[in-house]
Amino acid sequence: MDKARNVPAAPDIFLFYDYRAFLKALFEFNKAQSRRFSHRYIVTRAGFKSPNVLKNVIDGKRNLTFAAAEAFAKAFKLDANSKRYFLSLVQYNQAGTATEKEKSFQELIDMRDRENPARLGERQYEVFSHWWHLAIREIVSLPDFQFSPDWVADALSPSITPDEAADSLSLLKTLGLIAMQKDRSWTQVEKTMATDARVKSVMVSQFHREMIRLGGESLSRFSGKDREISGTTLRVSEPDMEKIKTWLREFRMKILGLAAQSAGADQVYQLNFQLFPLVKAKRTGGAKHSETRNAEGMR
Numbered sequence: 001m002d003k004a005r006n007v008p009a010a011p012d013i014f015l016f017y018d019y020r021a022f023l024k025a026l027f028e029f030n031k032a033q034s035r036r037f038s039h040r041y042i043v044t045r046a047g048f049k050s051p052n053v054l055k056n057v058i059d060g061k062r063n064l065t066f067a068a069a070e071a072f073a074k075a076f077k078l079d080a081n082s083k084r085y086f087l088s089l090v091q092y093n094q095a096g097t098a099t100e101k102e103k104s105f106q107e108l109i110d111m112r113d114r115e116n117p118a119r120l121g122e123r124q125y126e127v128f129s130h131w132w133h134l135a136i137r138e139i140v141s142l143p144d145f146q147f148s149p150d151w152v153a154d155a156l157s158p159s160i161t162p163d164e165a166a167d168s169l170s171l172l173k174t175l176g177l178i179a180m181q182k183d184r185s186w187t188q189v190e191k192t193m194a195t196d197a198r199v200k201s202v203m204v205s206q207f208h209r210e211m212i213r214l215g216g217e218s219l220s221r222f223s224g225k226d227r228e229i230s231g232t233t234l235r236v237s238e239p240d241m242e243k244i245k246t247w248l249r250e251f252r253m254k255i256l257g258l259a260a261q262s263a264g265a266d267q268v269y270q271l272n273f274q275l276f277p278l279v280k281a282k283r284t285g286g287a288k289h290s291e292t293r294n295a296e297g298m299r
Helices: 001-006 019-033 039-045 053-058 066-075 079-091 098-115 118-128 132-140 149-157 162-174 201-220 238-260 284-298
Strands: 176-181 184-187
Touching: 001 053, 001 176, 019 039, 019 053, 019 079, 039 053, 066 079, 079 098, 079 132, 098 162, 118 132, 118 201, 132 149, 132 162, 149 162, 162 176
Parallel strands: none
Antiparallel strands: 176 184
């Protein structure tokens, strides 16, 4: 029973953006299923003489030709859909130009969508699971944008991994938040995106926490000319606090309107608003201590 629990799950190829990582996971899965499974066994099935062919591919010491990729797909008994994805994955990882890489990546996303169709109602809040999803949604409208996970990962500040960028581009496309135009350039489906103020979601809270964290880090990562950070501590009544909250919402909508009409926009910014209490609403304990001190003072 213990051995059965330690056997790794069969790797889902549609979750991979690196064919070498997939081959490694697939080999380890088969190895766990049978002790007789080895590099020599699988390369022989694929029609190769050298027993180190697969290991060298996984280690990045050699690439796969299209014929070799087909041979390994057959040797590992990939089904038709998995084989098509695997071959496109090889083309994507080994593309020689940015255009070829972008085309292959688009094919990967299309196949992922067909294999695992997702509904917007079920996944719409995934865009709040990481700070970079909405940042990438804004990035696609930059004049120098490239539909390449490597380009996107490097363009963000702080940078993310190409795999994280690939997942994000796939998610945004699946949710219909970005789309390709006739000239093959990419754009947002809408110029601005605002969440319903009534939405109470764990992911939305997580998004705000991540953005607040990035706001704190920006103090050391950017110079004063590239950011604007200020704050004030104030004492107001609850009715006036509600007025401030209303003003902040109205101000945010004005800024969104300005952003939607910003000509030549070539940068993406994050604007945070935080308004929270620094004193407990119920302070009965303090009142008791005060009464005690007053009584002692009268003795």
